[in-house]
Amino acid sequence: MDWVAAALDGDRRALARLLSFVENGTPEGQAALAALFPKAGHAHIVGITGSPGAGKSTLVGKLVKVFRERGAPLAIVAVDPSSPYSGGALLGDRLRMQQVTPDSGVFIRSMASRGHPGGIAHATRDVLAVLDAVGFPLILVETVGAGQAQVEVASVAHTVVLVEAPGMGDDVQALKAGLMEIADIIVVNKADRPEARQTVRALKSVRQGVQQKGHHGLSPEAVSDAVEAWPFPILETIAIENEGIAGLADTICDHRAYLRASGQWNLLLRRHARAEIEAWLQRHLLTLLEERASTADLEASVRLVLQREKDPASVARALLRSLMGADTCD
Amino acid sequence: MDWVAAALDGDRRALARLLSFVENGTPEGQAALAALFPKAGHAHIVGITGSPGAGKSTLVGKLVKVFRERGAPLAIVAVDPSSPYSGGALLGDRLRMQQVTPDSGVFIRSMASRGHPGGIAHATRDVLAVLDAVGFPLILVETVGAGQAQVEVASVAHTVVLVEAPGMGDDVQALKAGLMEIADIIVVNKADRPEARQTVRALKSVRQGVQQKGHHGLSPEAVSDAVEAWPFPILETIAIENEGIAGLADTICDHRAYLRASGQWNLLLRRHARAEIEAWLQRHLLTLLEERASTADLEASVRLVLQREKDPASVARALLRSLMGADTCD
Numbered sequence: 001m002d003w004v005a006a007a008l009d010g011d012r013r014a015l016a017r018l019l020s021f022v023e024n025g026t027p028e029g030q031a032a033l034a035a036l037f038p039k040a041g042h043a044h045i046v047g048i049t050g051s052p053g054a055g056k057s058t059l060v061g062k063l064v065k066v067f068r069e070r071g072a073p074l075a076i077v078a079v080d081p082s083s084p085y086s087g088g089a090l091l092g093d094r095l096r097m098q099q100v101t102p103d104s105g106v107f108i109r110s111m112a113s114r115g116h117p118g119g120i121a122h123a124t125r126d127v128l129a130v131l132d133a134v135g136f137p138l139i140l141v142e143t144v145g146a147g148q149a150q151v152e153v154a155s156v157a158h159t160v161v162l163v164e165a166p167g168m169g170d171d172v173q174a175l176k177a178g179l180m181e182i183a184d185i186i187v188v189n190k191a192d193r194p195e196a197r198q199t200v201r202a203l204k205s206v207r208q209g210v211q212q213k214g215h216h217g218l219s220p221e222a223v224s225d226a227v228e229a230w231p232f233p234i235l236e237t238i239a240i241e242n243e244g245i246a247g248l249a250d251t252i253c254d255h256r257a258y259l260r261a262s263g264q265w266n267l268l269l270r271r272h273a274r275a276e277i278e279a280w281l282q283r284h285l286l287t288l289l290e291e292r293a294s295t296a297d298l299e300a301s302v303r304l305v306l307q308r309e310k311d312p313a314s315v316a317r318a319l320l321r322s323l324m325g326a327d328t329c330d
Numbered sequence: 331m332d333w334v335a336a337a338l339d340g341d342r343r344a345l346a347r348l349l350s351f352v353e354n355g356t357p358e359g360q361a362a363l364a365a366l367f368p369k370a371g372h373a374h375i376v377g378i379t380g381s382p383g384a385g386k387s388t389l390v391g392k393l394v395k396v397f398r399e400r401g402a403p404l405a406i407v408a409v410d411p412s413s414p415y416s417g418g419a420l421l422g423d424r425l426r427m428q429q430v431t432p433d434s435g436v437f438i439r440s441m442a443s444r445g446h447p448g449g450i451a452h453a454t455r456d457v458l459a460v461l462d463a464v465g466f467p468l469i470l471v472e473t474v475g476a477g478q479a480q481v482e483v484a485s486v487a488h489t490v491v492l493v494e495a496p497g498m499g500d501d502v503q504a505l506k507a508g509l510m511e512i513a514d515i516i517v518v519n520k521a522d523r524p525e526a527r528q529t530v531r532a533l534k535s536v537r538q539g540v541q542q543k544g545h546h547g548l549s550p551e552a553v554s555d556a557v558e559a560w561p562f563p564i565l566e567t568i569a570i571e572n573e574g575i576a577g578l579a580d581t582i583c584d585h586r587a588y589l590r591a592s593g594q595w596n597l598l599l600r601r602h603a604r605a606e607i608e609a610w611l612q613r614h615l616l617t618l619l620e621e622r623a624s625t626a627d628l629e630a631s632v633r634l635v636l637q638r639e640k641d642p643a644s645v646a647r648a649l650l651r652s653l654m655g656a657d658t659c660d
Contacts, residue, residue: 037641273635280646282612305603311367316610
């Protein structure tokens with residue numbers, strides 16, 4: 001069966017199957033990626049991240065509903081380190097509980113954090129490329145739980161939404177610690193809680209510092225003069241009561257318009273392309289290492305390090321040199 | 331000045347200087363690493379991680395006091411993504427506030443998460459190797475804030491302590507999501523809070539699941555039969571009142587004894603060595619890429635991807651092939 005053709009034709013079961021090949025890095029998956037690559041590059045990829053307990057799942061459920069009512073099909077990818085397996089089931093259940101009918105306009109996919117040959121970031125990029133190529137104009141990437149996935153979402157998304165709950169944002173030091181610098185939109189969910197006001201205030205003070213540094217790692221000079229700077233909005237929502245969700249959807253669309261108008265869209269694409277090439281370089285190198293360096297060579301290297309006869313940097317240099325064949329000049 | 335000799339001789343300013351060279355990946359730093367490498371491999375490296383707000387800093391401060399009273403010198407490394415610069419100042423201030431006198435037996439070092447040529451995990455490993463080599467028998471690595479650092483601490487530590495506050499541990503899904511699987515000891519701090527009991531209960535239920543899977547990623551079969559399995563203790567502390575801290579120090583030492591007796595110590599060293607060799611391979615490769623591939627080549631590759639003429643995997647394969655010189659066979 002030609003899974004690529006079927007997936008392009010709108011067959012969702014074929015798409016799910018294809019994504020499994022791609023996630024597992026099978027030859028079939030790699031061929032599909034290469035075949036689909038020219039068709040990708042149109043989707044708006046929105047990362048949704050934040051601390052556990054901020055109500056992200058509910059928020060995503062409501063957001064999906066709003067976007068669906070507006071018409072366009074969308075895909076949701078949950079990077080879920082707690083899930084032992086990939087597929088659609090787990091996330092589907094969560095969304096069903098929030099009364100999002102998994103109609104034909106919504107495609108959902110859970111990704112476990114383990115079992116991807118090139119790491120979760122790599123697998124996520126590949127899955128997104130496929131969803132993009134088969135024509136979803138909007139893809140939400142939700143990170144479940146804490147840790148690495150939160151940080152990596154920024155390397156694949158065009159727009160990053162950081163969801164905080166009242167009280168959680170008060171640890172200013174923690175906020176500065178990375179996550180806020182990658183966010184484009186901040187949401188204080190559960191905004192009816194008494195601590196909400198203080199949290200918004202704390203977030204605004206952190207925002208100032210981040211803005212001065214130049215947002216999203218792109219230097220302010222990179223932004224076209226003709227366009228006003230992105231205001232880095234801090235929104236308040238009560239997801240469970242559907243409050244503020246339409247506004248969040250609008251802001252997400254505004255951010256896309258801003259990226260396009262300011263020229264940052266192209267900068268982001270360039271940066272993503274470069275990161276992806278480097279990731280593939282590393283992955284190819286490790287494959288090469290497994291193919292060419294015998295297990296005995298590798299074991300011998302590890303032994304040299306364990307016996308403290310050679311340091312890891314030197315051992316790696318020697319291994320690389322032997323991989324490179326003739327080159328023994330340095 | 332011979333910084334290595336001075337650092338080995340106990341000169342703390344020389345050590346600090348040396349660590350800066352190492353962190354920045356200067357040739358001097360790399361030479362020092364190679365020179366010190368044979369002397370390392372004796373320290374017990376203890377990672378201390380957990381959610382922001384769990385009271386980790388206070389806990390570490392009290393723990394340092396207990397260990398100091400027992401006599402051995404120790405080093406503390408704070409991997410601090412919120413800090414714009416590396417050095418000792420920030421962490422020193424925090425510890426001073428907690429009345430830990432930075433006497434000559436305690437060496438403290440803050441590491442910013444940015445500005446390390448090979449990434450923070452790489453820089454942390456290098457800093458730890460130096461501290462180990464100059465003779466600290468115990469090194470605490472504290473991660474500040476959330477994100478990647480928390481996950482990476484497991485790749486450098488022998489013993490991982492996960493600190494939770496009451497209420498924070500109730501999101502069982504989030505806990506399962508990675509962090510708990512890397513922990514050897516769990517601490518519920520602020521144990522006098524009313525929610526503490528429920529948190530301990532929730533943690534115990536998660537622990538069961540983790541234990542069944544085989545702890546710390548090492549399969550249960552790898553453990554020598556002669557040694558009982560590590561009980562994966564869940565401790566309660568009230569750091570601010572110094573309660574439970576001595577018990578935590580004991581448990582950390584117990585874990586080291588367990589690792590040694592069970593044979594897992596050697597397994598960990600083997601795994602760390604292999605991870606380090608692979609990290610250096612990647613780093614050498616990127617250096618090579620910068621040296622050999624002209625900027626024009628790299629830019630041309632990025633352009634091919636942006637114009638969707640070639641996918642990143644193919645572009646990377648071609649780049650790697652050109653780096654490898656003569657080899658054009660596949």
